[in-house]
Amino acid sequence: xxxxxxxxATVGEGEDAKEIIxxxxxxxxxxxxxxIMGPNxxxxxxxxxxxxxxxxxxxxxxxxxxxxxxxxDMEPEERAAKGLFLSFQYPVEIPGVPVMTFVRTALNAQRKxxxxxxxxxxxxxxxxxxxxAKLKLTPEMLKRPVNVGFSGGEKKRLEIFQMMMLEPKxxxxxxxxxxxxxxxxxxxxxxxxxxxxxxxxxxxxxHYQRLLDHIQPxxxxxxxxxxxITSGGPELALRLEKxxxxxxxxxxx
Amino acid sequence: xxxxxxxxxxxKVKDGIDQxxxxxxxxxxxxxxxxxxxxxxxQEFAPKGLNEDIVRFISAKKxxxxxxxxxxxxxxxxxxxxxxxxxxxxxxxxxxxxxxxYYAAPKKGAKYESIDDVPEExxxxxxKLGIPLKEAEVLLxxxxxxxxxxxxxxxxxxxxxxxxxxxxxxxxxxxxxKELKEAGVIFMSISEAIREYPELVQKYLGTVVPQSDNxxxxxxxAVFSDGTFVYVxxxxxxxxxxxxxxxxxxxxxxxxxxxxxxxxxxxxVSYLEGCTAPMRDENQLHAAVVELVxxxxxxxxxxxxxxxxxxxxxxxxxxxxxxxxxxxxxxDRSKISWTQVETGSAVTWKYPSCILRxxxxxxxxxxxxxxxxxxQADTGTKMLHLGKRTKSRIISKGIxxxxxxxxxxxxxxxxxxxxxARNFTxxxxxxxxxxxxxxxxxYVETRRADAQLEHEAxxxxxxxxxxxxxxxxxxxxxxxxxxxxxxxxxxVIQQLPMEFAVEAQSLLQVSLEGSVG
Ligand SMILES: Nc1ncnc2c1ncn2[C@@H]1O[C@H](COP(=O)(O)OP(=O)(O)OP(=O)(O)O)[C@@H](O)[C@H]1O
Ligand SMILES: [Mg+2]
Numbered sequence: 134x135x136x137x138x139x140x141x142a143t144v145g146e147g148e149d150a151k152e153i154i155x156x157x158x159x160x161x162x163x164x165x166x167x168x169i170m171g172p173n174x175x176x177x178x179x180x181x182x183x184x185x186x187x188x189x190x191x192x193x194x195x196x197x198x199x200x201x202x203x204x205x206d207m208e209p210e211e212r213a214a215k216g217l218f219l220s221f222q223y224p225v226e227i228p229g230v231p232v233m234t235f236v237r238t239a240l241n242a243q244r245k246x247x248x249x250x251x252x253x254x255x256x257x258x259x260x261x262x263x264x265x266a267k268l269k270l271t272p273e274m275l276k277r278p279v280n281v282g283f284s285g286g287e288k289k290r291l292e293i294f295q296m297m298m299l300e301p302k303x304x305x306x307x308x309x310x311x312x313x314x315x316x317x318x319x320x321x322x323x324x325x326x327x328x329x330x331x332x333x334x335x336x337x338x339x340h341y342q343r344l345l346d347h348i349q350p351x352x353x354x355x356x357x358x359x360x361x362i363t364s365g366g367p368e369l370a371l372r373l374e375k376x377x378x379x380x381x382x383x384x385x386x
Numbered sequence: 387x388x389x390x391x392x393x394x395x396x397x398k399v400k401d402g403i404d405q406x407x408x409x410x411x412x413x414x415x416x417x418x419x420x421x422x423x424x425x426x427x428x429q430e431f432a433p434k435g436l437n438e439d440i441v442r443f444i445s446a447k448k449x450x451x452x453x454x455x456x457x458x459x460x461x462x463x464x465x466x467x468x469x470x471x472x473x474x475x476x477x478x479x480x481x482x483x484x485x486x487x488y489y490a491a492p493k494k495g496a497k498y499e500s501i502d503d504v505p506e507e508x509x510x511x512x513x514k515l516g517i518p519l520k521e522a523e524v525l526l527x528x529x530x531x532x533x534x535x536x537x538x539x540x541x542x543x544x545x546x547x548x549x550x551x552x553x554x555x556x557x558x559x560x561x562x563x564k565e566l567k568e569a570g571v572i573f574m575s576i577s578e579a580i581r582e583y584p585e586l587v588q589k590y591l592g593t594v595v596p597q598s599d600n601x602x603x604x605x606x607x608a609v610f611s612d613g614t615f616v617y618v619x620x621x622x623x624x625x626x627x628x629x630x631x632x633x634x635x636x637x638x639x640x641x642x643x644x645x646x647x648x649x650x651x652x653x654x655v656s657y658l659e660g661c662t663a664p665m666r667d668e669n670q671l672h673a674a675v676v677e678l679v680x681x682x683x684x685x686x687x688x689x690x691x692x693x694x695x696x697x698x699x700x701x702x703x704x705x706x707x708x709x710x711x712x713x714x715x716x717x718d719r720s721k722i723s724w725t726q727v728e729t730g731s732a733v734t735w736k737y738p739s740c741i742l743r744x745x746x747x748x749x750x751x752x753x754x755x756x757x758x759x760x761x762q763a764d765t766g767t768k769m770l771h772l773g774k775r776t777k778s779r780i781i782s783k784g785i786x787x788x789x790x791x792x793x794x795x796x797x798x799x800x801x802x803x804x805x806x807a808r809n810f811t812x813x814x815x816x817x818x819x820x821x822x823x824x825x826x827x828x829y830v831e832t833r834r835a836d837a838q839l840e841h842e843a844x845x846x847x848x849x850x851x852x853x854x855x856x857x858x859x860x861x862x863x864x865x866x867x868x869x870x871x872x873x874x875x876x877x878v879i880q881q882l883p884m885e886f887a888v889e890a891q892s893l894l895q896v897s898l899e900g901s902v903g
Binding site for chain 2: 185186187188189208209210213214218219221224225226227228229230234235236238239240242243246278295299
């Protein structure tokens with residue numbers, strides 16, 4: 134599904150360019166959930182931006198394929214239309230644009246790129262109501278401008294709302310658990326788990342085991358200094374929780 | 387209006403926003419302007435230039451009464467002694483007032499017996515502006531067309547709009563005359579009104595914008611060729627939106643529209659002014675005057691969507707727009723709102739304003755101004771609080787892209803008798819790229835300590851974070867910009883009548899095309 138090979142990427146331009154991803158290899162087959170853990174500044178968010186095509190991030194080596202297609206040359210919206218979705222660590226506020234308008238515009242834009250019919254207003258409304266109810270978002274919240282005035286936890290729930298509406302093929306969750314209270318963590322995890330599917334892959338970036346209690350990963354990778362240092366099963370996350378990165382990293386190096 | 391379908395594939399620049407904005411702005415070529423076509427029909431011109439004879443020629447052409455000619459001549463004399471203002475923040479080559487035509491009319495005359503008599507080119511013009519044929523017939527004054535078109539419109543749920551089309555100087559025709567007449571509403575070209583309702587015109591003309599007001603207004607008084615007249619009688623709520631499409635067509639024709647709208651006691655009217663002009667190499671001067679009078683408990687809503695040719699990517703050509711628009715809340719509890727969406731013109735100089743004379747009267751100004759390429763805009767509003775407990779509200783949204791420059795200039799003035807006056811002003815500027823500018827110049831003058839004046843101003847750059855967020859969700863760059871811009875201007879768009887709001891949104895998109903690289 135998602136195959137990353139020996140990826141090297143820099144941030145910044147010209148003389149300021151700084152290599153953050155330094156030869157990263159990762160393979161997430163369809164149907165699996167992989168967790169990425171790693172110290173602050175390791176390059177986790179950077180990896181998510183490189184994969185989704187953000188400006189200012191330059192790939193200088195290696196490759197990344199989604200279902201066999203090279204995604205690194207695509208525009209961000211083309212990657213989105215191919216089914217790549219990023220739940221942002223820091224969701225962005227868009228003043229004046231109601232959530233419903235935003236998501237419907239996005240969905241229709243994606244469908245158009247894929248050569249599909251636009252979704253009807255009635256159909257969209259029906260689905261959005263159902264999804265919002267699952268995530269405990271009120272209809273009033275969906276009328277508000279995207280992320281404006283939303284609490285930290287609400288923003289994260291809104292990311293998952295968008296994800297469930299867009300039904301992407303490959304999900305990257307960047308610290309979706311940060312800022313969520315205990316109940317919201319459960320609500321959000323239920324939403325994510327609902328999307329688990331033999332055709333779908335997920336990359337879950339997190340610092341904490343508690344998310345992985347809810348969204349059980351098939352594999353856990355440790356990203357440090359721009360590389361995957363070590364990988365293992367769910368037990369690796371438990372070990373990290375106990376021993377910290379220092380213990381695990383000194384062993385891996 | 388623009389059909390909003392310029393070829394999206396023409397402009398395609400990618401990569402970093404900032405450094406490429408310059409290139410993208412350069413790519414804003416004439417082909418992006420979808421209303422840029424001109425109609426090849428024979429025109430009847432007044433001789434080129436400006437002198438007393440031209441003023442007499444125009445007046446004679448319009449079969450005007452003597453008092454009207456006198457009024458024009460008085461203005462002309464005054465104009466000769468005035469000097470062009472140079473204080474505003476716009477730069478343009480000197481205008482040669484002798485090098486323009488001051489009168490142009492379609493040669494065939496304004497009315498047609500059947501649609502077959504209408505020159506094909508004129509019909510084409512209307513088609514490109516998106517006016518349906520049935521309505522074009524009515525606009526063009528084809529006999530018998532009005533009734534059937536009115537019927538056709540009544541069948542639909544769409545809000546109805548009566549249109550008074552100005553094809554260059556002559557108002558070609560008016561729609562819905564009959565129904566409006568039944569309601570007692572007078573809606574016609576000002577030349578007709580001068581002939582048919584001289585007392586009304588004489589009573590109000592020049593009472594809001596006096597002849598001596600400013601250089602361009604005085605010029606307009608002398609040579610105005612046509613425009614619109616509206617009178618809504620006491621207690622009448624005008625049964626439909628009234629609308630005018632202004633078109634400038636003949637090369638080198640100065641345009642001097644004159645609009646006069648009067649809402650008598652307790653009356654209500656909503657008026658839409660739409661403007662598109664075909665592209666030209668020469669700069670076209672436009673100096674309109676709009677006067678609004680609201681008597682006791684009356685309300686006038688005046689909305690403009692303006693899409694004049696801004697000039698090519700080097701800043702050549704385009705319309706010079708020097709307009710005087712003023713509303714007089716003459717009666718107690720009267721209300722006037724100006725809503726405008728400005729995306730065109732090479733140079734714009736425009737301050738719709740309100741004189742809040744009546745006690746408890748309310749003035750509102752909602753504005754969206756977009757400048758791109760090398761456009762310059764100096765706009766704003768003036769709110770003059772004269773009456774007690776008068777209230778005004780100003781919401782201005784400026785969007786600058788490319789190498790354009792815009793200035794918001796607002797004046798809130800509270801006079802001695804305006805006890806308990808209140809104003810709220812909010813000016814937001816959005817910059818797209820690094821080579822454009824936005825300036826906010828608020829002036830406040832108050833003679834009262836109890837006046838409550840609030841001012842908020844923000845300047846933001848179109849954020850890369852927002853753009854990426856939207857693109858990650860599947861929007862392409864242009865859609866993303868359009869969405870963000872629509873979000874930015876939402877408060878103002880919501881003030882527009884429904885059908886105008888949609889048009890305004892697509893116009894914003896067209897005018898910002900290629901502004902982000
Ligand atoms: N635009 C930039 N310019 C310079 N350095 C950058 C830029 N963006 C990221 N970095 C640096 O790259 C490194 C990796 O950042 P990244 O956000 O990917 O870390 P992370 O693993 O997601 O950390 P966290 O766990 O704190 O979210 C950090 O040292 C950061 O300072
Ligand atoms: Mg991060």
